[in-house]
Amino acid sequence: MDILPILSTLRRHKITALLLVLEIALTCAIVCNAVFLINQRLERMQMYSGVAEHELIQVQAFGIGDTADAKAHAQEDLTALRQIPGVTSVALVNQVPFTNSSWNTSVKLDPKQKQATLNATQYFGENLLKTFGAQLVAGRDFEPGEYLEMRQVARDEKLAKKITTVIITRGLGEKLWPGQSALGKTIYLGGDPVRVVGVVAGLIRPALFGGDDTAQWSMVFPLRMDSDNASRYVIRTAPQERDRVLAAAVATLRKTDPHRIILEKKTLDDIRAEFFQDDRAMAGLLAGVCIALLVVTALGIVGLGSFWVAQRRRTIGVRRALGATRRNILTYFQTENFLLATIGIALGMVLAYGINLFLMLHYELPRLPAYYFPVGAIALWLIGQMAVLGPAIRAAAVPPVVATRSV
Numbered sequence: 001m002d003i004l005p006i007l008s009t010l011r012r013h014k015i016t017a018l019l020l021v022l023e024i025a026l027t028c029a030i031v032c033n034a035v036f037l038i039n040q041r042l043e044r045m046q047m048y049s050g051v052a053e054h055e056l057i058q059v060q061a062f063g064i065g066d067t068a069d070a071k072a073h074a075q076e077d078l079t080a081l082r083q084i085p086g087v088t089s090v091a092l093v094n095q096v097p098f099t100n101s102s103w104n105t106s107v108k109l110d111p112k113q114k115q116a117t118l119n120a121t122q123y124f125g126e127n128l129l130k131t132f133g134a135q136l137v138a139g140r141d142f143e144p145g146e147y148l149e150m151r152q153v154a155r156d157e158k159l160a161k162k163i164t165t166v167i168i169t170r171g172l173g174e175k176l177w178p179g180q181s182a183l184g185k186t187i188y189l190g191g192d193p194v195r196v197v198g199v200v201a202g203l204i205r206p207a208l209f210g211g212d213d214t215a216q217w218s219m220v221f222p223l224r225m226d227s228d229n230a231s232r233y234v235i236r237t238a239p240q241e242r243d244r245v246l247a248a249a250v251a252t253l254r255k256t257d258p259h260r261i262i263l264e265k266k267t268l269d270d271i272r273a274e275f276f277q278d279d280r281a282m283a284g285l286l287a288g289v290c291i292a293l294l295v296v297t298a299l300g301i302v303g304l305g306s307f308w309v310a311q312r313r314r315t316i317g318v319r320r321a322l323g324a325t326r327r328n329i330l331t332y333f334q335t336e337n338f339l340l341a342t343i344g345i346a347l348g349m350v351l352a353y354g355i356n357l358f359l360m361l362h363y364e365l366p367r368l369p370a371y372y373f374p375v376g377a378i379a380l381w382l383i384g385q386m387a388v389l390g391p392a393i394r395a396a397a398v399p400p401v402v403a404t405r406s407v
Contacts, residue, residue: 006336013308020304021344024380027297028348032376033355034286036368041283045276047215049097050169050202052133054239055088056268057246058096060231061253062261070226071149073257080256081233084248086241091132091234092225093125094150095206097268098275099232102206107219108188109176118214120172121205124150124223124230129167129200131236134220137170138183139198142222150223150230160192163221167198171216194221231263242267297380298387305333305391313398320400333392334385341384345377352376 010017063073074092081090095102103124106116128134129141146165153160166187173182173196186193203218210217233253237245250265273280309316316329356368 003335003339006332006339009312010336010340016304016307017340020300020340021347023297023300024341024344024384025348025351027293028345028376028380029351029355030293031290031379032348032352032372033359033368034290035376036356036372037365038283038286038290040365041279041286044212045279045283047204047212048202049204049272050132050134050200050216051097051204051268052236053268053272055133055236055242056131057235057237057242057249058264058266058268058271059233059235059246059249059253059262060264061233061257062231062263063227063257064259064261070151070228071224074226074230077227077233077253077256080252081235081249084235084245084252086237086245087235087249088238089127089131089236091125091127091130092227092230093123093128093131093232093234094225094230095121095123096232096234096271097204097206098272100207100275102209105189107176108191111188111191111193113188118175118217119210120168120214120217120219121207123203123218123220124225125234126222126224128220131234132203133236134200134203136167137199137201138181139167139196141198142167142220146222147224148222150225151228153223154229163192163223164194165197165222166194167200167220168196169203169216169218170199170201172218173199175217294379294383298383301337301384301387302390305337305388306394309333309391309395309398312395316395316398317400320398326396329396329398330392333388333395337384337388338381341381345380348380349373349377 078090078092081087103122104119105122107118107120109117125131126147129136142165148159148162153163168176168182168187170182173185176182176187177185182196182199185196187196188194198220200220202216203220204215205218208215233249235245235249246265246267250262253260253262319329352368352373356365359365360367
């Protein structure tokens with residue numbers, strides 16, 4: 001196909017051709033960045049938690065007023081929950097993944113440091129690793145004799161110094177000692193040394209205020225909670241038993257304390273879904289914008305193609321009378337669309353790169369991967385060819401006799 005006649009025709013329709021090129025360019029730029037953002041959101045929603053999510057349920061319960069013996073009260077609750085058929089493990093903990101409420105502290109590698117190395121979250125609770133299903137990859141779990149009462153530690157600073165062991169995540173260990181094993185290493189909390197006795201594959205922070213890169217900066221301490229300083233009962237059971245066990249757990253806790261307030265009762269799957277609901281909504285919104293832009297662009301190509309076919313009907317008839325086949329006419333319009341789409345895509349790639357730079361500077365987004373450009377180009381070429389196919393077929397159907405009638 002000789003493109004010179006096509007370029008000559010386009011020069012006589014500069015404004016309409018320019019509008020179509022700009023539409024394709026804008027669509028290319030926005031869709032490339034929007035799809036990139038959608039993928040970012042989807043990847044974030046798949047964030048590794050390190051816990052047995054499909055086996056966990058949480059009941060958050062508060063007592064009214066101070067409990068006379070909070071430790072005994074908590075043990076009574078835990079004993080009753082363990083007796084529910086199907087329950088494999090129970091723990092009373094200070095925080096749960098994906099709840100947006102977290103206990104954090106500063107960590108130093110040297111007690112003389114003026115500035116902390118980083119900030120990590122602190123998980124407390126007896127039997128926590130087993131209940132959460134966190135996988136130990138090095139070292140050991142806490143021994144029964146290592147646990148201290150959180151209530152006593154909070155009241156006596158000297159007692160806090162007796163917390164000498166900690167279990168950390170592999171991600172936190174890699175951040176503190178890159179390329180080294182964290183097992184046996186020492187960290188300092190407020191100047192007090194704590195030795196790493198275990199490393200788990202992962203245990204996500206309940207809140208990600210410090211950014212997604214800090215999601216695995218978690219520590220577990222041997223502190224036993226009671227019903228006055230913790231309210232989250234975490235129960236592990238088989239996935240298919242969760243609804244039944246959840247209802248039974250609520251009934252059990254109300255039975256042990258009829259004046260208790262059940263604030264929340266959910267599976268961890270539900271808690272996770274709520275945690276990422278903004279990301280899900282944003283991905284859906286961006287997907288809607290992409291679809292709308294592509295549809296509008298396709299309709300624009302169809303409309304312009306139909307207009308040009310109607311306007312060039314006489315010219316098409318003359319070409320058919322001079323020997324042009326239907327295939328020649330069809331190829332002519334498809335080539336014309338391909339040229340316009342190529343110019344628009346080239347301009348759109350530059351615009352997409354500029355938008356990505358703006359997002360990187362102002363919203364700390366990563367660089368747009370290069371493979372988005374060819375994928376976006378191929379998508380727009382295909383959409384352009386499909387959109388122009390209808391008008392092109394109608395043009396190819398114009399009979400040569402039209403030229404005779406028009407003379």
